[in-house]
Amino acid sequence: MPDISELTVRILLIGAGRAGSMLLRVFSHSPNIRVIGVVDINPEAPGLALARELGIPVAEDYHPFLLTPNLSLIINVTGDLSLQQQLQQEKPADVELVGGVSAMLIWMLVDEYKKMEILEDRFNIMMRELERFASGEFIIGKTAQMREIASLISRVAPTPTTVLIRGESGTGKEVVARMIHKNSPWKDRPLITVNCTAFSPTLIESELFGYKKGAFTGAVSDRTGLLELANNGTLFLDEIGDMPLEIQAKLLRFLQSGEVRA
Numbered sequence: 672m673p674d675i676s677e678l679t680v681r682i683l684l685i686g687a688g689r690a691g692s693m694l695l696r697v698f699s700h701s702p703n704i705r706v707i708g709v710v711d712i713n714p715e716a717p718g719l720a721l722a723r724e725l726g727i728p729v730a731e732d733y734h735p736f737l738l739t740p741n742l743s744l745i746i747n748v749t750g751d752l753s754l755q756q757q758l759q760q761e762k763p764a765d766v767e768l769v770g771g772v773s774a775m776l777i778w779m780l781v782d783e784y785k786k787m788e789i790l791e792d793r794f795n796i797m798m799r800e801l802e803r804f805a806s807g808e809f810i811i812g813k814t815a816q817m818r819e820i821a822s823l824i825s826r827v828a829p830t831p832t833t834v835l836i837r838g839e840s841g842t843g844k845e846v847v848a849r850m851i852h853k854n855s856p857w858k859d860r861p862l863i864t865v866n867c868t869a870f871s872p873t874l875i876e877s878e879l880f881g882y883k884k885g886a887f888t889g890a891v892s893d894r895t896g897l898l899e900l901a902n903n904g905t906l907f908l909d910e911i912g913d914m915p916l917e918i919q920a921k922l923l924r925f926l927q928s929g930e931v932r933a
Contacts, residue, residue: 680704683736685758686748687711687718687729694746699725708736711749734761742766820847828854833926845909852905860904865897867908872915879922898925 680703684691687709695718698704709722710733719729728736736742745762747755747770755770762768827834828851836844845864852862870878881896898906914922 681743682706683708683745685710687716690748692718707739824850848907862905863901864907867914868910
């Protein structure tokens with residue numbers, strides 16, 4: 672059986688409108704596909720201009736191309752049924768013909784491929800922009816207050832200390848926490864964010880401190896708490912003031928000692 676990677680498919684493309692243009696763009700990126708000609712009775716068809724750019728012969732009449740040696744496939748994307756029947760009668764016996772519904776299926780697949788390609792390109796651009804943005808300052812502002820915040824961040828970020836960030840909802844407390852983490856020696860370690868209001872009073876202790884197997888009904892295995900998972904990294908506790916007072920007391924002991932009791 673021949674190696675498919677070594678095969679070259681020679682294609683005659685009939686129809687240079689939107690569908691033909693899209694097919695031509697996709698085929699031009701494949702080393703195993705060679706488009707031997709593009710045919711359209713409309714000299715202004717966009718696919719003809721693209722074919723000329725790619726160095727592919729163009730014409731209004733397909734007949735000369737039928738004599739091309741080793742022609743493998745004719746794709747008719749014009750939607751013209753009479754032309755399809757005429758091609759079926761005139762093509763060499765060993766040449767495949769695709770048209771009608773089959774050509775439309777190819778076009779739909781290529782169209783979806785193109786949409787995915789566009790989305791992927793946009794995603795890559797967005798990620799590059801985010802990376803560029805992340806490499807700079809998250810906090811933008813020239814007021815004295817903003818400069819003071821930036822100065823405080825630069826002073827506390829290199830130190831292994833506990834930082835209290837105060838502010839109304841929506842003022843950017845998490846942004847500040849991320850900036851501290853990003854500029855710290857632990858920037859390559861995890862940053863774990865915990866919304867303290869997202870857990871019930873009975874659940875938050877288990878989430879923060881973890882538990883041992885058999886500690887209570889349903890504890891079938893050991894569970895590592897978020898405090899321990901943040902070890903050697905940064906832990907941001909959001910809305911800490913809304914935690915139950917008993918849990919705040921236990922958390923204070925942890926912040927003072929830096930240890931989680933087994």
